[in-house]
Amino acid sequence: MKRWTLAWALGALVTLATPVYSETTTNxxxxxxxxxxxxxxxxxxDICWSCLFPIRAAGASLGGGNVPSIATDEKFCFCTDSMNIPELGMTMGLWNPxxxxxxxxxxxxxxxxxxxxxxxxxxxxxxxxxxxxxxxxxxxxxxxxxxxxxxxxxxxxxxxxxxxxxxxxxxxxxxxxxxxPTWNNDLLAFFTSPETALFANPLAISACVADAAAAATGNPLDALFWCAGAWG
Incomplete structure:
Protein backbone atom coordinates (compact mmCIF):
# COMPACT_ATOMS: atom_id res chain seq x y z
CA MET A 1 0.00 0.00 0.00
CA LYS A 2 2.82 2.37 0.83
CA ARG A 3 4.45 1.54 -2.52
CA TRP A 4 1.30 2.56 -4.42
CA THR A 5 0.96 5.70 -2.37
CA LEU A 6 4.57 6.68 -3.10
CA ALA A 7 4.15 5.89 -6.78
CA TRP A 8 0.97 8.05 -6.95
CA ALA A 9 2.75 10.92 -5.19
CA LEU A 10 5.72 10.75 -7.57
CA GLY A 11 3.34 10.61 -10.52
CA ALA A 12 1.53 13.70 -9.26
CA LEU A 13 4.81 15.58 -8.87
CA VAL A 14 5.88 14.65 -12.39
CA THR A 15 2.50 15.77 -13.71
CA LEU A 16 2.78 19.12 -11.92
CA ALA A 17 6.34 19.61 -13.15
CA THR A 18 5.48 18.85 -16.77
CA PRO A 19 4.91 22.06 -18.77
CA VAL A 20 1.39 22.47 -20.06
CA TYR A 21 1.01 23.87 -23.58
CA SER A 22 -2.08 25.59 -24.89
CA GLU A 23 -3.08 26.99 -28.24
CA THR A 24 -3.36 30.55 -26.92
CA THR A 25 -0.34 32.79 -27.35
CA THR A 26 0.48 36.25 -26.01
CA ASN A 27 2.06 39.03 -28.01
CA ASP A 46 -3.62 64.67 -18.06
CA ILE A 47 -5.98 66.90 -20.05
CA CYS A 48 -5.54 70.68 -19.85
CA TRP A 49 -9.16 71.39 -18.95
CA SER A 50 -8.47 75.08 -18.33
CA CYS A 51 -7.44 75.33 -22.00
CA LEU A 52 -11.08 74.82 -23.02
CA PHE A 53 -12.03 78.23 -21.61
CA PRO A 54 -13.65 80.56 -22.25
CA ILE A 55 -16.86 78.58 -22.72
CA ARG A 56 -19.52 80.68 -24.43
CA ALA A 57 -23.20 79.84 -24.01
CA ALA A 58 -25.91 82.02 -25.55
CA GLY A 59 -23.32 84.74 -26.18
CA ALA A 60 -22.13 84.88 -22.55
CA SER A 61 -18.55 83.87 -21.69
CA LEU A 62 -17.61 81.67 -18.75
CA GLY A 63 -13.99 81.76 -17.63
CA GLY A 64 -11.04 83.73 -18.92
CA GLY A 65 -9.18 83.38 -22.18
CA ASN A 66 -9.18 84.65 -25.73
CA VAL A 67 -12.30 84.47 -27.87
CA PRO A 68 -11.56 84.02 -31.60
CA SER A 69 -12.63 86.87 -33.84
CA ILE A 70 -14.87 84.56 -35.89
CA ALA A 71 -16.92 83.46 -32.86
CA THR A 72 -20.62 84.19 -33.27
CA ASP A 73 -22.42 86.76 -31.16
CA GLU A 74 -25.81 85.17 -31.73
CA LYS A 75 -27.58 83.83 -28.63
CA PHE A 76 -29.95 81.34 -30.24
CA CYS A 77 -29.91 79.10 -33.29
CA PHE A 78 -31.95 76.49 -35.11
CA CYS A 79 -30.87 72.93 -35.84
CA THR A 80 -32.74 70.22 -37.70
CA ASP A 81 -33.39 66.77 -36.29
CA SER A 82 -33.33 63.45 -38.16
CA MET A 83 -36.68 64.34 -39.75
CA ASN A 84 -35.48 67.81 -40.82
CA ILE A 85 -37.73 69.46 -38.27
CA PRO A 86 -36.11 72.65 -36.91
CA GLU A 87 -35.31 72.75 -33.21
CA LEU A 88 -34.59 75.87 -31.19
CA GLY A 89 -31.28 75.88 -29.36
CA MET A 90 -28.64 78.19 -27.99
CA THR A 91 -25.21 78.82 -29.42
CA MET A 92 -22.25 77.31 -27.61
CA GLY A 93 -18.53 77.50 -28.20
CA LEU A 94 -15.25 76.54 -26.58
CA TRP A 95 -11.70 75.54 -27.47
CA ASN A 96 -12.73 71.97 -28.19
CA PRO A 97 -9.92 69.36 -28.47
CA PRO A 181 6.86 58.98 -49.72
CA THR A 182 7.27 62.76 -49.49
CA TRP A 183 7.76 62.71 -45.72
CA ASN A 184 11.48 61.90 -45.85
CA ASN A 185 12.24 63.18 -49.34
CA ASP A 186 12.44 66.98 -49.63
CA LEU A 187 12.80 67.00 -53.41
CA LEU A 188 9.76 64.80 -53.96
CA ALA A 189 7.80 66.88 -51.45
CA PHE A 190 8.63 70.05 -53.40
CA PHE A 191 7.26 68.67 -56.67
CA THR A 192 4.02 67.55 -55.01
CA SER A 193 3.64 70.88 -53.16
CA PRO A 194 5.29 73.55 -55.35
CA GLU A 195 3.45 76.33 -53.50
CA THR A 196 6.07 76.03 -50.75
CA ALA A 197 8.32 78.18 -52.95
CA LEU A 198 6.00 81.11 -52.17
CA PHE A 199 6.80 80.88 -48.46
CA ALA A 200 10.31 79.39 -48.23
CA ASN A 201 12.07 82.58 -49.25
CA PRO A 202 13.53 85.60 -47.41
CA LEU A 203 10.62 87.91 -48.28
CA ALA A 204 7.92 85.60 -46.91
CA ILE A 205 10.00 84.79 -43.84
CA SER A 206 10.61 88.47 -43.08
CA ALA A 207 6.84 89.06 -43.17
CA CYS A 208 6.58 86.78 -40.13
CA VAL A 209 8.08 89.58 -38.02
CA ALA A 210 4.67 91.26 -38.08
CA ASP A 211 2.94 88.04 -37.06
CA ALA A 212 5.45 87.52 -34.24
CA ALA A 213 4.74 91.00 -32.87
CA ALA A 214 0.97 90.50 -33.17
CA ALA A 215 1.13 87.04 -31.55
CA ALA A 216 3.05 88.51 -28.60
CA THR A 217 -0.02 90.65 -27.86
CA GLY A 218 -2.38 87.69 -28.22
CA ASN A 219 -3.67 88.66 -31.68
CA PRO A 220 -1.90 86.60 -34.36
CA LEU A 221 -2.53 87.50 -38.00
CA ASP A 222 -4.56 84.82 -39.77
CA ALA A 223 -3.58 86.26 -43.15
CA LEU A 224 0.03 85.20 -42.52
CA PHE A 225 -0.96 81.56 -42.21
CA TRP A 226 2.53 80.25 -43.04
CA CYS A 227 3.93 81.89 -39.91
CA ALA A 228 3.65 80.66 -36.34
CA GLY A 229 4.26 83.81 -34.38
CA ALA A 230 7.77 83.80 -32.99
CA TRP A 231 7.88 79.97 -33.28
CA GLY A 232 7.69 79.46 -29.54
Whole structure:
Protein backbone atom coordinates (compact mmCIF):
# COMPACT_ATOMS: atom_id res chain seq x y z
CA MET A 1 0.00 0.00 0.00
CA LYS A 2 2.82 2.37 0.83
CA ARG A 3 4.45 1.54 -2.52
CA TRP A 4 1.30 2.56 -4.42
CA THR A 5 0.96 5.70 -2.37
CA LEU A 6 4.57 6.68 -3.10
CA ALA A 7 4.15 5.89 -6.78
CA TRP A 8 0.97 8.05 -6.95
CA ALA A 9 2.75 10.92 -5.19
CA LEU A 10 5.72 10.75 -7.57
CA GLY A 11 3.34 10.61 -10.52
CA ALA A 12 1.53 13.70 -9.26
CA LEU A 13 4.81 15.58 -8.87
CA VAL A 14 5.88 14.65 -12.39
CA THR A 15 2.50 15.77 -13.71
CA LEU A 16 2.78 19.12 -11.92
CA ALA A 17 6.34 19.61 -13.15
CA THR A 18 5.48 18.85 -16.77
CA PRO A 19 4.91 22.06 -18.77
CA VAL A 20 1.39 22.47 -20.06
CA TYR A 21 1.01 23.87 -23.58
CA SER A 22 -2.08 25.59 -24.89
CA GLU A 23 -3.08 26.99 -28.24
CA THR A 24 -3.36 30.55 -26.92
CA THR A 25 -0.34 32.79 -27.35
CA THR A 26 0.48 36.25 -26.01
CA ASN A 27 2.06 39.03 -28.01
CA UNK A 28 5.46 40.11 -26.79
CA UNK A 29 5.77 43.75 -25.79
CA UNK A 30 8.20 45.78 -27.86
CA UNK A 31 10.45 47.74 -25.47
CA UNK A 32 10.89 50.38 -28.19
CA UNK A 33 7.14 50.95 -28.47
CA UNK A 34 5.77 51.96 -25.10
CA UNK A 35 2.15 52.40 -24.08
CA UNK A 36 1.13 56.03 -23.51
CA UNK A 37 -1.79 54.80 -21.38
CA UNK A 38 -4.07 57.20 -23.19
CA UNK A 39 -7.17 55.11 -22.54
CA UNK A 40 -6.87 55.18 -18.78
CA UNK A 41 -7.28 57.69 -15.99
CA UNK A 42 -4.90 59.95 -17.90
CA UNK A 43 -7.81 60.78 -20.18
CA UNK A 44 -9.08 62.81 -17.22
CA UNK A 45 -5.99 63.75 -15.21
CA ASP A 46 -3.62 64.67 -18.06
CA ILE A 47 -5.98 66.90 -20.05
CA CYS A 48 -5.54 70.68 -19.85
CA TRP A 49 -9.16 71.39 -18.95
CA SER A 50 -8.47 75.08 -18.33
CA CYS A 51 -7.44 75.33 -22.00
CA LEU A 52 -11.08 74.82 -23.02
CA PHE A 53 -12.03 78.23 -21.61
CA PRO A 54 -13.65 80.56 -22.25
CA ILE A 55 -16.86 78.58 -22.72
CA ARG A 56 -19.52 80.68 -24.43
CA ALA A 57 -23.20 79.84 -24.01
CA ALA A 58 -25.91 82.02 -25.55
CA GLY A 59 -23.32 84.74 -26.18
CA ALA A 60 -22.13 84.88 -22.55
CA SER A 61 -18.55 83.87 -21.69
CA LEU A 62 -17.61 81.67 -18.75
CA GLY A 63 -13.99 81.76 -17.63
CA GLY A 64 -11.04 83.73 -18.92
CA GLY A 65 -9.18 83.38 -22.18
CA ASN A 66 -9.18 84.65 -25.73
CA VAL A 67 -12.30 84.47 -27.87
CA PRO A 68 -11.56 84.02 -31.60
CA SER A 69 -12.63 86.87 -33.84
CA ILE A 70 -14.87 84.56 -35.89
CA ALA A 71 -16.92 83.46 -32.86
CA THR A 72 -20.62 84.19 -33.27
CA ASP A 73 -22.42 86.76 -31.16
CA GLU A 74 -25.81 85.17 -31.73
CA LYS A 75 -27.58 83.83 -28.63
CA PHE A 76 -29.95 81.34 -30.24
CA CYS A 77 -29.91 79.10 -33.29
CA PHE A 78 -31.95 76.49 -35.11
CA CYS A 79 -30.87 72.93 -35.84
CA THR A 80 -32.74 70.22 -37.70
CA ASP A 81 -33.39 66.77 -36.29
CA SER A 82 -33.33 63.45 -38.16
CA MET A 83 -36.68 64.34 -39.75
CA ASN A 84 -35.48 67.81 -40.82
CA ILE A 85 -37.73 69.46 -38.27
CA PRO A 86 -36.11 72.65 -36.91
CA GLU A 87 -35.31 72.75 -33.21
CA LEU A 88 -34.59 75.87 -31.19
CA GLY A 89 -31.28 75.88 -29.36
CA MET A 90 -28.64 78.19 -27.99
CA THR A 91 -25.21 78.82 -29.42
CA MET A 92 -22.25 77.31 -27.61
CA GLY A 93 -18.53 77.50 -28.20
CA LEU A 94 -15.25 76.54 -26.58
CA TRP A 95 -11.70 75.54 -27.47
CA ASN A 96 -12.73 71.97 -28.19
CA PRO A 97 -9.92 69.36 -28.47
CA UNK A 98 -10.24 67.85 -31.93
CA UNK A 99 -6.95 66.21 -32.94
CA UNK A 100 -4.17 64.15 -31.42
CA UNK A 101 -0.68 63.96 -32.95
CA UNK A 102 1.93 61.48 -31.76
CA UNK A 103 5.60 61.79 -32.70
CA UNK A 104 7.50 58.49 -32.76
CA UNK A 105 11.06 57.35 -33.33
CA UNK A 106 10.15 53.73 -33.98
CA UNK A 107 8.23 53.55 -37.29
CA UNK A 108 4.69 52.14 -37.15
CA UNK A 109 4.71 52.32 -33.35
CA UNK A 110 1.60 53.88 -31.80
CA UNK A 111 1.78 54.72 -28.08
CA UNK A 112 -1.77 56.08 -28.30
CA UNK A 113 -3.01 52.61 -29.29
CA UNK A 114 -1.42 50.85 -26.35
CA UNK A 115 2.07 50.50 -27.78
CA UNK A 116 0.96 48.38 -30.73
CA UNK A 117 2.68 48.48 -34.11
CA UNK A 118 0.79 48.79 -37.37
CA UNK A 119 3.42 46.92 -39.34
CA UNK A 120 6.98 45.63 -39.23
CA UNK A 121 9.64 48.30 -38.79
CA UNK A 122 11.47 49.70 -41.75
CA UNK A 123 15.09 50.58 -41.00
CA UNK A 124 14.93 53.38 -43.57
CA UNK A 125 12.21 55.10 -41.51
CA UNK A 126 13.82 54.87 -38.06
CA UNK A 127 14.04 58.32 -36.50
CA UNK A 128 17.16 60.20 -35.46
CA UNK A 129 17.45 62.81 -32.73
CA UNK A 130 20.36 64.76 -34.21
CA UNK A 131 23.40 66.30 -32.54
CA UNK A 132 24.28 69.89 -31.66
CA UNK A 133 27.34 70.05 -33.92
CA UNK A 134 26.04 72.87 -36.16
CA UNK A 135 26.24 70.73 -39.28
CA UNK A 136 24.06 68.18 -41.08
CA UNK A 137 24.20 65.87 -38.05
CA UNK A 138 22.04 68.24 -36.00
CA UNK A 139 18.98 67.47 -38.12
CA UNK A 140 16.29 65.30 -36.53
CA UNK A 141 13.83 62.98 -38.22
CA UNK A 142 10.65 61.53 -36.72
CA UNK A 143 7.45 59.97 -37.94
CA UNK A 144 4.04 61.12 -36.82
CA UNK A 145 0.49 59.82 -36.68
CA UNK A 146 -2.55 62.06 -36.93
CA UNK A 147 -5.78 61.09 -35.14
CA UNK A 148 -9.26 62.54 -34.90
CA UNK A 149 -9.74 63.08 -31.18
CA UNK A 150 -13.12 64.72 -30.36
CA UNK A 151 -12.53 64.55 -26.62
CA UNK A 152 -15.77 66.10 -25.39
CA UNK A 153 -17.80 63.77 -27.62
CA UNK A 154 -15.81 60.72 -26.53
CA UNK A 155 -16.48 61.58 -22.89
CA UNK A 156 -20.07 62.67 -23.61
CA UNK A 157 -19.47 66.12 -22.11
CA UNK A 158 -21.85 69.03 -22.88
CA UNK A 159 -21.38 68.64 -26.61
CA UNK A 160 -23.82 67.20 -29.10
CA UNK A 161 -22.21 65.11 -31.83
CA UNK A 162 -24.32 66.95 -34.40
CA UNK A 163 -22.55 70.18 -33.46
CA UNK A 164 -19.12 68.86 -34.34
CA UNK A 165 -18.08 70.96 -37.33
CA UNK A 166 -15.68 68.43 -38.88
CA UNK A 167 -18.04 65.46 -38.51
CA UNK A 168 -15.75 63.18 -36.51
CA UNK A 169 -17.42 61.52 -33.54
CA UNK A 170 -14.87 58.86 -32.64
CA UNK A 171 -11.14 58.23 -32.30
CA UNK A 172 -9.94 57.67 -35.88
CA UNK A 173 -6.55 57.36 -37.54
CA UNK A 174 -6.30 59.98 -40.30
CA UNK A 175 -2.68 59.91 -41.43
CA UNK A 176 0.58 58.02 -40.92
CA UNK A 177 3.80 59.53 -42.26
CA UNK A 178 5.32 56.09 -42.89
CA UNK A 179 3.02 55.70 -45.92
CA UNK A 180 3.88 59.14 -47.32
CA PRO A 181 6.86 58.98 -49.72
CA THR A 182 7.27 62.76 -49.49
CA TRP A 183 7.76 62.71 -45.72
CA ASN A 184 11.48 61.90 -45.85
CA ASN A 185 12.24 63.18 -49.34
CA ASP A 186 12.44 66.98 -49.63
CA LEU A 187 12.80 67.00 -53.41
CA LEU A 188 9.76 64.80 -53.96
CA ALA A 189 7.80 66.88 -51.45
CA PHE A 190 8.63 70.05 -53.40
CA PHE A 191 7.26 68.67 -56.67
CA THR A 192 4.02 67.55 -55.01
CA SER A 193 3.64 70.88 -53.16
CA PRO A 194 5.29 73.55 -55.35
CA GLU A 195 3.45 76.33 -53.50
CA THR A 196 6.07 76.03 -50.75
CA ALA A 197 8.32 78.18 -52.95
CA LEU A 198 6.00 81.11 -52.17
CA PHE A 199 6.80 80.88 -48.46
CA ALA A 200 10.31 79.39 -48.23
CA ASN A 201 12.07 82.58 -49.25
CA PRO A 202 13.53 85.60 -47.41
CA LEU A 203 10.62 87.91 -48.28
CA ALA A 204 7.92 85.60 -46.91
CA ILE A 205 10.00 84.79 -43.84
CA SER A 206 10.61 88.47 -43.08
CA ALA A 207 6.84 89.06 -43.17
CA CYS A 208 6.58 86.78 -40.13
CA VAL A 209 8.08 89.58 -38.02
CA ALA A 210 4.67 91.26 -38.08
CA ASP A 211 2.94 88.04 -37.06
CA ALA A 212 5.45 87.52 -34.24
CA ALA A 213 4.74 91.00 -32.87
CA ALA A 214 0.97 90.50 -33.17
CA ALA A 215 1.13 87.04 -31.55
CA ALA A 216 3.05 88.51 -28.60
CA THR A 217 -0.02 90.65 -27.86
CA GLY A 218 -2.38 87.69 -28.22
CA ASN A 219 -3.67 88.66 -31.68
CA PRO A 220 -1.90 86.60 -34.36
CA LEU A 221 -2.53 87.50 -38.00
CA ASP A 222 -4.56 84.82 -39.77
CA ALA A 223 -3.58 86.26 -43.15
CA LEU A 224 0.03 85.20 -42.52
CA PHE A 225 -0.96 81.56 -42.21
CA TRP A 226 2.53 80.25 -43.04
CA CYS A 227 3.93 81.89 -39.91
CA ALA A 228 3.65 80.66 -36.34
CA GLY A 229 4.26 83.81 -34.38
CA ALA A 230 7.77 83.80 -32.99
CA TRP A 231 7.88 79.97 -33.28
CA GLY A 232 7.69 79.46 -29.54
Missing amino acids: SIDPLCSDAELWSGKLIT ARLIEIVRNPWCSPALGGHKFSASNVRLIATTGKADFDASEMSFFNYHYFAFPLTILLDLFWDGRCNSDGYRDFDLLYVSELD
